[in-house]
Amino acid sequence: MFKREKTERLKNNIKYLIKSRGETQLSLCNASGLTRTTIYNILEGRVVNVQQSTIRKISDFFGVSYKEIETVDFEEREIIESSVSLQGNMNPAAVPVIKESLLVQSLDKRIGELVATHPLTYFFGTACNLIGVLLENDISGVNEAGDLLIVKKGLSSSGREKLVYDKTTKTLFVTNESYFDSDVIRLIGDIMEERFNGR
Structure with missing residues (x-):
């Protein structure tokens, strides 16, 4: 060509x-x-x-x-x-599963790189730039260790719940807020799906 x-x-x-x-x-x-x-x-x-x-x-x-x-x-x-296709569905997207403890250092890596170095799960739906976050600690009142959150990485443009990282306490939490102090909070992305205890 x-x-x-x-x-x-x-x-x-x-x-x-x-x-x-x-x-x-x-x-x-x-x-x-x-x-x-x-x-x-x-x-x-x-x-x-x-x-x-x-x-x-x-x-x-x-x-x-x-x-x-x-x-x-x-x-x-x-x-x-x-x-x-008999069901008329698109192929599922391969999603790299990243442990909570490795999440922050993985955020600046490209999805293509993460897919090659991490275990995979699959997401059925229309989305891109997805990562799976495997929780190693409870998120108070929301999720438990072992839960898997499928997250659309990056800036949010929707009203979905967001996964964010508190740089001070070095913990993850879930919020509906749209504006953050970037010195304290790092936005991971929109939560597309929750799978409890990795299911």
Whole structure:
């Protein structure tokens, strides 16, 4: 495939993935660390040669193969897969399971890297940038040690409960608050699913 065709495929896939996964350009930028200008220029077709590191950040965010994002038409493929599938469901997403004690040091790593180094569980639903947090301590009144929380990592754009880390007490807690003092609190992300005692 020529560079221009690859860039066009990449652009179309990003637009489709943003729409189909319920994301925005802003949520993609915030979670992947890319600037809005970079994403805008790709989507407007102003870049012919997109850097591999940029492509990898985008594909990691959506949980798709970075080789395929430039060469496969995801919209066409998902339409075919959903019409062939007996249940009409998409494939489950592989989610790396991270122990609470390893969580903070793992937050800056990409999902693709975490998937290769941690045990996996699966999430059935539309979401990307997911991690599983295996609790080693109780969260008062909410969860017990052994529970697994499936969390959409990064900045929140929903009214869901959020998992946050208190830097002072070095403990996790669950909140509905939207604003935090980043010197004290680190947002882990939105809780998508709870599995009690790892079930």
